Amino acid sequence: MSDYLSVSSLTKYLKLKFDRDPYLERVYLTGQVSNFRRRPNHQYFSLKDEQAVIQATMWAGTFKKLDFELEEGMKINVVGRVQIYEPSGSYSIIIEKAEPDGIGALAIQFEQLKKKLTEAGYFDERHKQPLPQFVKKIGVVTSPSGAVIRDIITTVSRRFPGVEILLFPTKVQGEGASQEVAANIALANEREDLDLLIVGRGGGSIEDLWAFNEEVVVQAIFESRLPVISSVGHETDTTLADFVADRRAATPTAAAELATPVTKADIISWISERQNRAYQAGLRVIKRDQERLGKLAKSVIFRQPERLYDGYAQKCDHLTSRLKSTVEQQVQQASQAQQLLNQRLLAVDLERNIRRYKERIEALKRLLTSQVTSQYESQLARFEKAQDALLSLDTSRIIARGYAMVQKGDKVISSVTEVAKGEQLSVQLKDGQLEVEVKNAKKENI
Numbered sequence: 001m002s003d004y005l006s007v008s009s010l011t012k013y014l015k016l017k018f019d020r021d022p023y024l025e026r027v028y029l030t031g032q033v034s035n036f037r038r039r040p041n042h043q044y045f046s047l048k049d050e051q052a053v054i055q056a057t058m059w060a061g062t063f064k065k066l067d068f069e070l071e072e073g074m075k076i077n078v079v080g081r082v083q084i085y086e087p088s089g090s091y092s093i094i095i096e097k098a099e100p101d102g103i104g105a106l107a108i109q110f111e112q113l114k115k116k117l118t119e120a121g122y123f124d125e126r127h128k129q130p131l132p133q134f135v136k137k138i139g140v141v142t143s144p145s146g147a148v149i150r151d152i153i154t155t156v157s158r159r160f161p162g163v164e165i166l167l168f169p170t171k172v173q174g175e176g177a178s179q180e181v182a183a184n185i186a187l188a189n190e191r192e193d194l195d196l197l198i199v200g201r202g203g204g205s206i207e208d209l210w211a212f213n214e215e216v217v218v219q220a221i222f223e224s225r226l227p228v229i230s231s232v233g234h235e236t237d238t239t240l241a242d243f244v245a246d247r248r249a250a251t252p253t254a255a256a257e258l259a260t261p262v263t264k265a266d267i268i269s270w271i272s273e274r275q276n277r278a279y280q281a282g283l284r285v286i287k288r289d290q291e292r293l294g295k296l297a298k299s300v301i302f303r304q305p306e307r308l309y310d311g312y313a314q315k316c317d318h319l320t321s322r323l324k325s326t327v328e329q330q331v332q333q334a335s336q337a338q339q340l341l342n343q344r345l346l347a348v349d350l351e352r353n354i355r356r357y358k359e360r361i362e363a364l365k366r367l368l369t370s371q372v373t374s375q376y377e378s379q380l381a382r383f384e385k386a387q388d389a390l391l392s393l394d395t396s397r398i399i400a401r402g403y404a405m406v407q408k409g410d411k412v413i414s415s416v417t418e419v420a421k422g423e424q425l426s427v428q429l430k431d432g433q434l435e436v437e438v439k440n441a442k443k444e445n446i
Contacts, residue, residue, distance in 0.1 A: 008086070015084040018091065023080040027093060029054075030101055036072045043070070045092070047078065055092035057081075068100055068109040069116075075101040106206050110213055114240060117215070122222050125241045129227040131247060131258060135195040137164040137261050139188040139226070141181060142170040146202050148231070148252040155256035165192065172201035178214035185220040185228075198255050199222060199241060200231030212239040221245055222293060231255035400428045416441045 005013075018024055031047030031054070043058040056078070063070075070076075079097040084090070097244045100108045117123065142148045149167055156163050168184040171177045183198065199221065201209070211217065221228050221244045230245035231252050242248040249255035271346065307374050399405060405428040406413040413419060419438050427434040 007089070010086065011086050011089050015086060018082060018084050027080055027082055029078050029080070029093065031076070032079070033070060033072055033074045033076060036070060038070075047076075055090060056095055057092055058095045059100070066098060069112045070098075072079075077101050081296050087276035090440075092398040098393055106210065106213075106265060110206075110240070113213065113215060113218075117218060117240065117244070117349075122218060127222070131227050131229070131261065133262055135160075135163055135259060135349070137168050137193050137195055139167060139191070139194045139197045141170050141184045141188065141197065141199045142201055143172045144174070148200050148202055152256045153196060155253045156260055160260045160262075161259065166191075173204065173208045173209045173211055176213035178217050181211055182214075182216045182220035185217075185224055189223075189225045194226055196229065196259050197226040198229045198231060198249075198250075198252075198259060199245070200229075200255060201233070203237060209233050209237060212241040217241055218244045229255045229258050251315045297328060396413060399428060402430075402431050416443045 029047060031049055034046040034048045034053065036043070036045040037391070041060040042061075043063050045056055047054050048054070076098050077100075078093070078095045080093045082091060082093050085092065087217040121127070133199055140149055140152055144167060147267065149165075153165055156165060169187055170184045171180045176361075185197065185199065188194055199212075201212070203209075209232055212230075216375075217384050218240050221241060224358050227246045229247045229249055230239070230242045231249040231254065232239045232241055235250035247258055249258055383392075407428065408419060409422060411418075411443045419425065419441050421441060423437050423438050425438060
């Protein structure tokens with residue numbers, strides 16, 4: 001029986017072989033996703049081809065880093081390590097990296113992200129900002145060495161000299177490009193002197209333009225306070241930045257033209273036209289006023305100006321006469337009233353009135369003193385009566401007259417029914433306290 005192995009021993013041996021095999025430490029596989037159902041954390045599914053199938057595990061950290069949505073039936077390329085799971089004796093591949101298989105890998109990522117952002121409303125027209133008609137300063141997020149910035153400077157200088165251009169030097173392809181583009185868009189939005197922002201680069205392959213398909217760039221353009229014109233690649237190239245931008249330009253020159261919709265020559269022509277229209281309108285106003293002045297100069301009022309104040313002079317004389325008559329009448333009435341008051345004042349015996357009022361005051365004082373004294377004596381009698389009643393209830397006074405107060409604990413005993421034989425009682429006398437024991441408790445019939 002020593003030649004027989006246990007299942008666990010064989011499985012451990014095979015696992016040791018798997019772990020030490022250098023060819024299984026890093027495995028590159030191509031297969032079709034099967035039995036995939038998205039789970040909250042780690043993902044478990046199968047990879048298969050026409051002749052075989054292998055179980056696959058993708059940890060949550062790896063799954064979150066994927067640039068595409070894993071789907072049932074999708075053909076993918078994976079990098080990982082092969083291991084044996086001892087409890088079941090099955091082997092599987094632990095996936096460390098995955099990407100869609102074939103030339104269309106980036107196209108799949110593009111369509112998946114486009115669908116996601118469309119459903120989130122990033123490309124809705126209601127979020128688009130209008131471009132300003134007149135700009136003073138334009139920000140440009142692009143490479144400082146490319147043709148994009150030169151074309152924009154040339155076009156803006158030709159169309160509207162004097163407009164400033166502020167370049168935000170930016171890496172537009174390769175690793176870290178998307179983060180740099182997004183950071184410079186945010187930096188431009190922190191400035192208060194910019195009216196517009198152009199984001200772009202020259203043409204290239206889908207890999208070259210991929211930074212402008214990254215979600216971080218789309219998010220930065222969507223959150224931009226400044227209106228954004230996207231000019232990425234050639235006319236046939238389309239990126240997610242084009243969809244989310246407020247306007248899309250096929251070329252850098254077209255972007256500069258969108259940024260300066262009105263040229264300096266257009267403004268000068270518009271000002272000249274308005275100036276001429278204002279001049280003609282002024283001439284018409286002057287001519288009309290001259291005609292009105294001529295008619296007024298021939299009016300009877302100007303030839304005989306005294307007609308303007310004849311009526312007012314008469315009205316003034318009338319009002320003056322009325323005022324004089326009214327004042328004389330009021331003075332006469334006031335004089336008569338004064339004489340009448342003087343006569344009444346002389347008729348009054350002042351000393352007699354003063355003496356009468358003094359006598360009345362003395363009488364009121366005596367009455368007040370009498371009432372106050374009566375009230376005081378009444379209240380004092382009530383107080384003394386209440387004081388005597390209160391003192392009669394004072395137990396110390398009762399005891400002082402020869403009585404005693406019996407207590408059981410804190411309770412005052414008023415009946416023999418409240419005590420029993422053998423209980424300890426306290427007897428309070430006028431000069432001290434006794435502690436006694438009940439020998440007998442007998443109730444008398446009363």
